[in-house]
Amino acid sequence: MSRIVIVGGGAAGIELSTLLKKTIRKEDEVILIEPETHHFWKPRLHEIAAGTFDSDLDTVCYFTHGAKHGYQHYQASMTDINRDNKTISVCGAMDDAHYEVEYDYLIIAIGAVSNDFNTQGAKDHCIFLDSANQARQAWHKMSYILRASTPHTVNIVGAGATGVELAAELERESRKLLRYNGTPLTINLIEATDRVLPNSPEKMSHKVQQQLEKNNINVLLQTRINEVTEKSMITIDNRTLNADIQFWAAGIKAPDWLNGIGGLAYNRINQIEVNMDLTTTVDECIFALGDCAAIPQPDGGFVPPKAQAANRAAEHLAKSLGGFLHGKPLTDFIFKDGGMVVAVGHYFAVGSFAPGSKMESQFVLHGLLIRRIYDTIFRLHQKTISGMFTVSRLMITKRLKAIFKPKI
Ligand SMILES: Cc1cc2nc3c(=O)[nH]c(=O)nc-3n(C[C@H](O)[C@H](O)[C@H](O)COP(=O)(O)OP(=O)(O)OC[C@H]3O[C@@H](n4cnc5c(N)ncnc54)[C@H](O)[C@@H]3O)c2cc1C
Structure with a gap:
């Protein structure tokens, strides 16, 4: 044994x-x-x-x-x-x-976990999304800000999948609440390199940036943060980006x-x-x-x-x-990258596909259908751990809940 x-x-x-x-x-x-x-x-x-x-x-x-x-x-x-x-x-x-x-x-x-690259003040003044607990704490702060009814600003460092998806989700929530006198939210998505999703095909970065800007998210490229204070971020060229709440979603270690x-x-x-x-x-x-x-x-x-x-x-x-x-030798793990899908809100996603091929030759698709594929990736994970029957029941329950629950 x-x-x-x-x-x-x-x-x-x-x-x-x-x-x-x-x-x-x-x-x-x-x-x-x-x-x-x-x-x-x-x-x-x-x-x-x-x-x-x-x-x-x-x-x-x-x-x-x-x-x-x-x-x-x-x-x-x-x-x-x-x-x-x-x-x-x-x-x-x-x-x-x-x-x-x-x-x-x-x-x-x-x-x-997120890599703050030892940026001064990042640990003390930024929220990281490394665990469900941290995400819950973030929501406690965000829910207060979203109901404040006066303009507020959010800084998010890192325009990888985490930063992009977070920015889009916060924007959608604040837009929904505006109808009920919620907070007008300004979102700064800050990226050190010259494009969002720097590890994806350029076409994908371009499409995602377009969609973010369409949703009024400020995409600040080639902006490297040197220091974080309680209510601001200071760039290496000494610009100050004030904010009420700050997230760090750049890099991993x-x-x-x-x-x-x-x-x-x-x-x-x-x-x-x-x-x-x-x-x-x-x-x-x-x-x-x-x-x-x-x-x-x-x-x-x-x-x-x-x-x-x-x-x-x-x-x-x-x-x-x-x-x-059972007595056989171990085998090597060779990863065939099937591409990547990034959600920009609940009704739009951008994906790059082409199993096994180089990044520049992958093709990029976007829209509601790709958003559904994004959900499928999670459902496949659920299927592996809980089986198809449970996943089907969960999907039906979710659909019914969406139809019958009050909007607010
Ligand atoms: C907000 C966010 C959005 C993302 N979006 C995407 C995306 O769109 N597409 C994509 O491909 N990837 C995405 N990722 C990355 C993806 O989540 C990770 O690559 C993936 O979860 C890695 O799986 P893992 O099993 O290695 O680690 P995890 O899924 O992080 O699991 C690690 C587990 O280890 C546990 N643990 C930690 N420390 C200890 C300890 N000392 N002892 C015991 N247990 C411990 C943790 O509680 C956790 O349950 C995203 C990540 C984040 C944070």
Whole structure:
């Protein structure tokens, strides 16, 4: 019998926990270490921050999900790894109790956090959207501002998927509330490079920027923030951008505390260095995947930090590790990028598609249909963890709720 301990129940971790039971041996045990009680699909955190997320329908309780899918959930955070004893140290989320958990195979999927690049004042004066808790705190502040009825300004640093989706969602909410004497909101979306979505095809950046500007969002390109104060951001060329609430959504890194633990190898953004088969370069009983792992690819690049990649890696590892426990060799994870979809509000999205091809040759589509494809990506994740029947029921319930619930 082997004990498999998965740390982190996000896009990668919960899929892996669900799928492993189907591939490993009957006697093997799966434990999921995760400090939250419920799983949230991280690409939707901006909806929590804007107050548009339906937590009744779109979250999964680890306790009941684990009971149904054959894994045990420990509500705790990993704090250290002891490779000599094959144990990890964890801290209970509710009681702060410290204890050790033994493993035969350890799989780390703790995701990433925003990278403030040590910008002065960013930690103290910006809201980060790294967890459901932070997103909820953001909503408490936003809901107050949206009801203030006097003009307010929001600064958002980073025009990647997170910043773009957050800006669009806040704009939509404030526009809706204007009818009820809500707050006229000015939104500054601040980006250091010369285009929004700098890691996407140029055509996609162009279309997204057009849509943002159509929605009266100020897109400030080539604007690098040097310092953040309580109510403003100061650029490197000394411009001051005043705001009532400020978000930081630029760049990612694995959490600082991870770097160095267990004597594993880490890169400069704290990601764990792994081989193509997802074993860490230092210890073949420890695996890492998702945003916290630097996964090399045959072309010399690395798997990008995105939800689709985390899901695919989880599916791959479930099969590969299952096979390994049945005596087969581990297999390499080769990521075929199917493109990317970014939502700009509830009725518009822009997507770049072309499985496996180079970024410049991907084709870009936009509109309501692409917005529906964006939703499908989340539904596919839900299907993996809950099955088609549950997803169908959730979709019908959501539709009925949208039709029958009062507008306000
Ligand atoms: C607002 C937002 C919008 C995004 N939009 C998109 C998008 O449109 N498209 C896209 O492809 N990607 C998007 N992303 C990125 C995407 O969410 C990530 O790439 C993906 O979630 C990574 O999956 P993961 O499993 O590695 O980590 P996560 O999904 O972040 O999960 C990590 C889990 O680990 C847990 N954890 C953390 N620390 C510990 C610890 N010490 N011990 C135990 N557990 C721990 C966390 O609670 C969490 O549940 C977005 C991200 C954000 C924040």
